[in-house]
Amino acid sequence: MSESIISTKNLNLWYHEKHALQDITMEIEPKKTTALIGPSGCGKSTLLRCFNRMNDLINQVKIEGELCLDGCNILSDDTDVVALRKRVGMVFQRPNPFPKSIYENIAYGPRVHGINDRKELDAIVEKSLKHAALWEEVCDRLHESALGLSGGQQQRLCIARTLAVEPEVILMDEPCSALDPIATAKIENLIEMLKEDYTVIIVTHNMQQAARVSDYTGFMYLGKLIEYDSTTTIFEHPKQDLTENYITGRFG
Secondary structure, three states, X not given: OOOOOEEEEEEEEEEOOXXXXXXXXXXXXXXXXXXXXXXXXXXXXXXXXXXXXXXXXXXXXXXXXXXXXXXXXXXXXXXXXXXXXXXXXXXXXXXXXOOOEHHHHHHHHHHXXXXXXXXXXXXXXXXXXXXXXXXXXXXOOOOOEHHHOOHHHHHHHHHHHHHOOOOOEEEEEXXXXXXXXXXXXXXXXXXXXXXXXXXXXXXXXXXHHHHHHXXXXXXXXXXXXXXEEEHHXXXXXXXXXXXXXXXXXXXX
């Protein structure tokens, strides 16, 4: 791999007494898509939420180890978490548009970060919706409620909302699990386009999806990163029996 944008070293996390992540060490390459796969409850989403410190919002979480973004340990006490979440955006499992217009959904983040000029906001809204492959579908109804969009459109709107604050990394927690196959295909095509400008990390239960969209894949089991390599290696020549058993459907 080339120089990583995110790296972890001996990352451990506990929920109360539960040791949910155990000695996770990995390096994530910039402007690539990395997929995290594994059975339910193995720690995929917990690891994803570490990358923008969303786990801080949960009571009685303890984290040890090192987690660096561009070489700086984001677990340090002096990390500006608001600034971190601007750099590391997140798209959730179910679309969660604000009960506002399409335009205001996109403009919200830039406004929070101090941009109020209407022309500048107009440009950000158009650029973000184009990057999310949604502009052509909504350009004539920007001031209508975002809640009137289809599920797939809402998810692309949420991606556009993330792009509006110009992150470096986009985290996606099972972004297609609530979508039909056509909407899923659009999101997968979008992920392929996004990695030209962004680093994408996706949690998915769908191994075929991981194989289609990712450059690297990490297989997790019971809180441990069992194997992490190029997606081709993981799916065609896994080094660990546990990985092979999961991918071939013998468990999970």
